[in-house]
Amino acid sequence: MHLVLVDGSSFIFRAYHALPPLTRKSDGLPVGAVSGFCNMLYKLTEDLKGEDEPTHFAVIFDYSGSSFRNELYDQYKAHRPEAPEDLVPQFPLTRSATRAFNLPSIEQEGFEADDIIATYACRMRDAGGKVTIVSSDKDLMQLVDDKVSMLDTIARPGQPPLRWIGPDEVVAKFGVTPDKVVEVQALCGDPVDNVPGIPGIGIKTAALLINEYGDLETLLARASEIKQNKRRESIIENAELARISRKLVQLDCNTPVELDLDALVRQPLEAKLLIPFLKAMEFTSITRRIAGLLEVDPDDFEADAELAAKGASIPGAIDVSEGPAPASGLSGPDAHAEAVLEKIRAIPCKHDDYEIVRDAAALAVWIEDIVATGHVAIDTETTGLDNQAADLVGICLATRPGKACYIPLGHTTGNDDMFGGGKAEGQMDMRQALDMLRPVLQDPAILKIGQNVKYDMGILARYAITMAPIDDTLLMSYALDGARNNGMDALADKYLSHTCIKFTDLAGTGKNQLTFDKIEIEAAARYAAEDADVTLRLWTILKPRLVAAGVTTVYETLDRPLTPVLARMEARGVSVDRQILSRLSGEFAQRAAALEATAYELAGEKFNLGSPKQLGDILFGKMGLEGGTKTKTGAWATGASVLDDLALQGVPLAKTLLDWRGVSKLKSTYTDALPGYINARTGRVHTSYNQASVATGRLSSNEPNLQNIPIRTEDGRKIRTAFVAAPGNVLISADYSQIELRVLAHIADIDALKDAFEEGQDIHAMTASEMFNVPIEGMDPMVRRRAKAINFGIIYGISAFGLANQLGISRGEAGDYIKTYFARFPGIQDYMAEQRRIVKAQGYVSTIFGRKIPFDNVNTKNPSERAFIERASINAPIQGSAADIIRRAMIRMERVLSDENVPADMLLQVHDELIFESPADKADQAIPLIKRVMEGAAEPALRLSVPLQVDAKAAQNWEEAH
DNA sequence: TGGTTCACG
């Protein structure tokens, strides 16, 4: 006799996670997990054929709800996340699948699958038979002996698809024989099931102890003999926890099962049960395969009518039911997932098959294809990286994997004559080509797919093409994986195992790098068309993944619709007054020169003031000053805080250096550099926003960075006066007041903070008043300052060290402040603990709108890295939720302004601030609208439990408007 | 190219 017990629940979850979100073609019902489940079950029966074929067979499921273990320990499996939305409807379907395979589907209220498995395994063993448990769950390893083995069917790269687990494998895993596994687990616990164990004891130590003492009770009785202080105390202190843990992991062989062993006798597959089920699920390839196996014609069977009834639709999922049969050697779900990828990978990137479109007739064929397909991947090639300055050189298109073309439009001949050469042969007239493409690119029924499509939108907008609607593989990857390397080359490698032609292979590097128009058309075509081809392939893979990962809403509401908004902001640019900057440069140059002379005199020698190394040598070497600290590379630290200290101690050189750094920073980074960014065509400065580079969901700005224009010092603010409105217009600056603290009050649900915001109180004064028991009226500004630093610290994941540094107090004192704060606002501490737990459990934290912020290495043993991840995961939901809110405001803003006929243009975003330009006489109308949109930006998706407040003002320049 | 510093939220 041979009994096979399948751990059904683990089959389902594995199938679900290994597969893209397949849906039933007719109505979109999610069936990916069901499909994988069927494949795995079928594959298993095939694998077990031969001698010793199973005589008894059952699939065991967990019954949702609690078991006796929850009464023992209320935290048992308490942190398990809810099953994904699109998996829930598949649970009952897998039960149906099991019955369709003519196998008993067993589950029982109040009992876990593991106990039922244990019970049947014991009974069969006692009856003298053999048992195979199909699962990789280590909790079942305690059952293994010479009669009972486990079978892990998951295919891992480089390992055989089947892995038998016998006593030897258990010893390898736990360091003890199977009968001692529960003793080890009692000590080391199990984070997956939230079994506590003894803190500080892992699997290695546990095995060591059990091998020495035999079992848990003996160990506890003789715990005082343990030499290691910490270990001994932890064991003595947590003895009860270990006893509970042992009860939690010990499987129960006496579950009152409803069916006895005889009921598990294996029944043959029956076509009349199985085929109607598979047909109802619309699994065509499995149906075909099984019909072949059973030697029946699937057309003789009707789909199960009840199961064929309508299900939920998930848009965007791709259908592979007509795909090729899974490659042999892989288990079900892997094979199926591979099938999708293979369909795409198998079509080669044959560079010589890409078409070069040189005339209208050829282009017309492509346009027809695009219209028929309904979508097209597009990539523009230009003379540079700045899409407000570069010129169009060519366009590539792809309509399906492997089918791509390049339309050369602006290639020039040679670069040896001083006029840059004439137009190269064999190209369409640019204007004619764009006129032909415009209707397609603007057609609301045709989706345009790009990688960083904002760039291409910016280019095409200058040729009077407003590209819409769009999808962006860069943003999809960002929604899925966060601010990782989301560049096309990396994505091609990751998802397609494909290495793209590098731009530098084509154009060279350094100052001799060719611009794209100088590259020979045939070579350009191979490179460019590949980009469109790869983009299209990535899209087919990434789009369904959004659903599976639960980030569709984030992508669709926060990422995708922002792109056209940003493209327009970038195109508008902002007016910058050259004269003002030039005057300031002169002023700063003079002051820097004077400070430089003073510094040489004080130092007694000339040196490079900009070199931290030389400065460190002078201060701490030559001048022999005490109290210098080293940076991690061993160099003297000469940062502002160090120089501040020295200045306070009466070192005049330190003060001089600080002043010099101040003016030279302003000069080099701003007043000297900004004029170089004024676009010759528009006369304005066009920053570029990176929408997918910040981990938390913020934007970043570059070339130039207009999100770090000075404001904190008087000199710095002068630079803002150079950002001006066009003649007849004004700039309007609208910024959220304390948005991150408000978000914190909402997320952490802190009544005192929420009330204070509701009543419009000074939040830092309120905090100070609560903490230090002083009235808000007539408060000492220093007291308020401390509270303010703490409020900021909280947002950053406070540490005593950081707060002490910020306030210039001792670490002990800072620690006391934090204690007081936590005592006064206990909800904050709960919030922080929760984020720390979440990041460890799932590898990411989330904003209130569902954006996921992933972290690498969440289980690192490095204490500082760990602390860093904890602080960042406390900060990320706060910073990220605020970022989501302003994104929503930006997405909605243009529509509201145009509906109300208010001509105000959004120009810039600085994290919690939006800058607009409007005719001077329209500002009074614009301001209340802008405030309304920004203050209501969370709704209707979310009703914040604190009000948002926006302050807005209009003026001639940014300094006055802010 | 990596390290340091400093501008912003």
Add this chain to the structure above:
DNA sequence: GACGTACGTGAACCAG
């Protein structure tokens, strides 16, 4: 008891 710290960016400059 170590570990080295406030969160998130981009740009300029130095030094190798």
